Each structure stands twice: as C-alpha cells, then as structure tokens.
Amino acid sequence: MSNTEHYSDEVxxxxxxxxxxxxxxxxxxxxxxxxxxxxxxxxxxxxxRELMGDAFAPLLDMAPDMGTKPVSVSSRNDMRNRRxxxxxxxxxxxxxVLFAGLFYYSGLQIKQDKWYDYxxxxxxxxxxxxxxxxxxxxxxxxxxxxxxxxxxGRSFDIxxxxxxxxxxxxRSQILGFQxxxxxxxxxxxxxxxxxxxCLIRSNQTGDxxxxxxxxxxxxxRWSKNGYEFLLIGGVxxxxxxxxxxxxxASL
Amino acid sequence: xxxxxxxxxKLIYPRLWRYCLVLxxxxxxxxxxxxxxxxxxxxxxxxxxxxxxxxxWVFRIAQTVWINELRSAAVRRGGGLVSIDETDLPDIKSxxxxxxxxxxxxxxxxxxxxxxxxxxxxxxxxxxxYKQAADILDIPIGTIMSRLxxxxxxLVEQMSxxxxxxxxxxxx
Numbered sequence: 001m002s003n004t005e006h007y008s009d010e011v012x013x014x015x016x017x018x019x020x021x022x023x024x025x026x027x028x029x030x031x032x033x034x035x036x037x038x039x040x041x042x043x044x045x046x047x048x049r050e051l052m053g054d055a056f057a058p059l060l061d062m063a064p065d066m067g068t069k070p071v072s073v074s075s076r077n078d079m080r081n082r083r084x085x086x087x088x089x090x091x092x093x094x095x096x097v098l099f100a101g102l103f104y105y106s107g108l109q110i111k112q113d114k115w116y117d118y119x120x121x122x123x124x125x126x127x128x129x130x131x132x133x134x135x136x137x138x139x140x141x142x143x144x145x146x147x148x149x150x151x152x153g154r155s156f157d158i159x160x161x162x163x164x165x166x167x168x169x170x171r172s173q174i175l176g177f178q179x180x181x182x183x184x185x186x187x188x189x190x191x192x193x194x195x196x197x198c199l200i201r202s203n204q205t206g207d208x209x210x211x212x213x214x215x216x217x218x219x220x221r222w223s224k225n226g227y228e229f230l231l232i233g234g235v236x237x238x239x240x241x242x243x244x245x246x247x248x249a250s251l
Numbered sequence: 252x253x254x255x256x257x258x259x260x261k262l263i264y265p266r267l268w269r270y271c272l273v274l275x276x277x278x279x280x281x282x283x284x285x286x287x288x289x290x291x292x293x294x295x296x297x298x299x300x301x302x303x304x305x306x307x308w309v310f311r312i313a314q315t316v317w318i319n320e321l322r323s324a325a326v327r328r329g330g331g332l333v334s335i336d337e338t339d340l341p342d343i344k345s346x347x348x349x350x351x352x353x354x355x356x357x358x359x360x361x362x363x364x365x366x367x368x369x370x371x372x373x374x375x376x377x378x379x380x381y382k383q384a385a386d387i388l389d390i391p392i393g394t395i396m397s398r399l400x401x402x403x404x405x406l407v408e409q410m411s412x413x414x415x416x417x418x419x420x421x422x423x
Contacts, residue, residue: 009400010393017374017399019381045403047410049375052360055353056376059272063265064282066289140351147355 007031007038012045115177116221116230119184119198120214122175123232126194131186134170141171148172152183153201154227160250161197164243166190187233195233195240197247202228209244211237220244224251256296256305260289263306266377270310273372274317276361284321288313307379311387314369352410359409360402367402370395 007015007028014020015028031038136144142158149155151174161169167187175182175198182200189195202223209222218240219232229251231244260267267288272281292299292309299308360371373384374395381395388395 009404010396013400013403014381014396016403017381019396044407045400047375047403047406048356051349051353051356052371052375053378055357055360056269056372059269060265062278063268063285066261066264066286137348140348143351 007041009041009045012042016042016045115182115200115228116198116214116219116232118177119182119196119230120217120219120232123194123196123217124215126186126196126233128188128192128194131170131188131194132192134186136171141169145172148174148183148185151181152199153181154199154225156185157251160247161185163250164246166239167195167243189234189236189239191234191236193234193236195231195243198230198232199227201226204228209241209248211241211244213237222248224248256299257293259305260292260309263309264289266306267309267313270369270372270377271313271317273361273368274313274365275321280321284313284317287316287321291316307383307387310373310377311389314387314389356406356410359406363402363405367398367405370398371402374399 011020011024012028015025018025020028028038032042145156145158145161156172158169164187167189170186170188172183172185175184177200180200182198185197187195187197203226204223206223209220211218211220213219214232216235217232218235218237219230220240220243221228221230222244223229229244229247231240231247234240264285268281268285271284271288272278275281275284288309291312295312299305360368363371369388370384373379373387374381379387381392385392385395
C-alpha cells in the first residue's frame, strides 16, 4: 500500500538524492507510478542541484592565495588594522541582520549611529566602474524591483525612477539595518558619479527635504508615508536637490 | 607528510575558502577562517591518515574552528552594511536570465539558517554523500536529511516566484 504518510520529507529527500537503500528506492518508485499525492509531495521538494553548483562556481575565482603567515586570534579581532579597498568590499556577502558597531574606512575610525551614516559610508566606496557595466533587460529590472518591493513592503514606479534624465537608473537591492530591510536603488549621473536612493521603514515625520553633506557627498533626506529616504552621491548639491524633489513627489 | 599536505592544501584552498565564506557569510571572516584552518591542518598533518579525504578533513577543521573559536567573536564584533554585489560575480551562463536566477538562488541559500546552509553546501555544491557530510559536521545522518528536507522546502517556496525558466529547470 502506498501511503504518502509513510514517506516523510526527509525520506523523500533521501530518495531524490539517491541516498536510500535499494529496497526503499524501489518501493517509492513503484508508489510514484499511481500515487498523485506522493508525486505532488515530491514536486514540492524538487530543486535544481545543477544550478546550485553553477551559482557557487564563480566564488572559487574570488578565493585569495593561501597565505603562509600565521594569523593570530587576537589580530583577527582587531579590525582597526584592516584596510579597505573598493574591490574587496564589493565582494562581501549580505547578512540578513545588520550588526551595530564600528565601521572602518581607510584606516580611520568613524562611529555610525544612524542608518543613513552607514549608507553614506557604504556609498563612499562606490566608483563609476561599480555601476558602469550594469545592464539589465527591462524584464529583469522589473523583476529585481518587484523582489525589493516585496521585501521592503512598498512598490516602486520604474517610470519615476527613470524620470531624471541626469540620473541613469542601474539596479536595486535589499540591504539590512538592525533587522529592518533597507532598499538601495542606484543610479549613475551623466558625469559618472554613483548616486543612491535608499529607504527604510521609519516612524520619523518631517515633510521637508534636508540637504547636507555626508562622507563628502551631496545628500538629501526626507520622510514620507512611513519611510525615511536618503539620496546621496557626487558633489553636485543642485542635482541632488532637484532629484530629491522629483523622487519625493513621484515615489 | 607536512610537505605533501601543503601542496595538496594549496590545490583545495579555493574550495576551503568558499566553504569558509558559506560558514561566515562575509569575506573578512572567510579569509581569516580559511587561513586558520589551513595553518591548523599543517600543524596537525601528522593526524591525517593520508590518501583521499584531505578536503573533508580540512573542511571539518574549518567547521570546528568556526564553531569553537571565531563565530562568537564575529558576532560580538559586528560590522557595517555588507551586501553581495551581484555585478562582482562573474557570469556563469550566457543568458542573462539564468545568471539572474543563479544569483538569486545563491542569495537564498546564503540566507538559510546556518545549519541548513552548510549542509546544503556540502551535499549539493561540494557533492559529498550524506555520510561524508555527517562526518564533516559531526552530526547523525538523520540530521543531515532533516536539514536538507527543510532547506528544500524553503528554497522551493522562495524560488517559486521566479520566472518559469527556473521552475522548468528543476531536476532533483
């Protein structure tokens, strides 16, 4: 008798991976011939293992050479001695929860308290080449934005994002700050300056756009409908001011 | 014996580093962990029985060093905004849609709970058997199966929102 209750997800996983003994493999294969419920249960466990291997393959090229100098535990804990480079930073992996703490930049210690300070420090690492080769099809742009929108809890109008002719929209991604999703939408100005529009859920109120300089970059902040926004990049405060007015009105 | 291991260790180092990246979730700690594991393997080369399996032996060392020594320090240390920058990953396929899906899959796997993530990586990326992965992680085979089943359920659910080209590719 073929009863799906006899086959747990663990057993079916073993079946899919070819790890069960021959007796159970044969039994499950027989059961699958007529048991639609079992087939459906199996489908809900199927993944693309080949694609997984392909997805992780490029990481091998990122590996450094094996060092010969021993690394002591105490020196590992001292991040003050580390130096940053753009290429190195650009290859780190996203953590689902952002840790509070000190952020080191070019050997100087800068203490960050606010989310926009963190964003500014991160944005300071961007150069033209970070975004100049980014090129998506319209479909993948929309998919990427939908994914970001879903995680952030608000939608984006891609027409509005592309509404400033001096800022070419490049891509969107989700970062995290203290457990909250933070959306980053990036642009390249006509002069080649990377510009980012970031937003995060917030109880902050305040309708006016505040212009300032963060990490030597022109920036603008405002709040709207339960989100705080930061637009930052380059040194053209006039461009940032006009772009902030546009995005505040249209997003 | 140490010299023999040294040469073979250099060959498997990229895979070791990649495993360390999966364990730690960031390149800073991956560099440190991989180097620590490599040095520890060299120091203990007399304990290695020889033959095939150096990779699994070193992977196990990395796992132990991470759990016992570095993980709590990394959590306490904290850090700033970190993000996977998809443009820095070399393209793996010629068509952009498959690239995008592969990168999404990588992100989803990296966001799995730690136990599931390392198990998925060892079995589905490195290709170890359940027994081999169980030895590396020092857990029963039943736990390997539980973790993989849970990870499969989660990944299927999360990837189901992707374009049809992914759902059509699914094999095992």
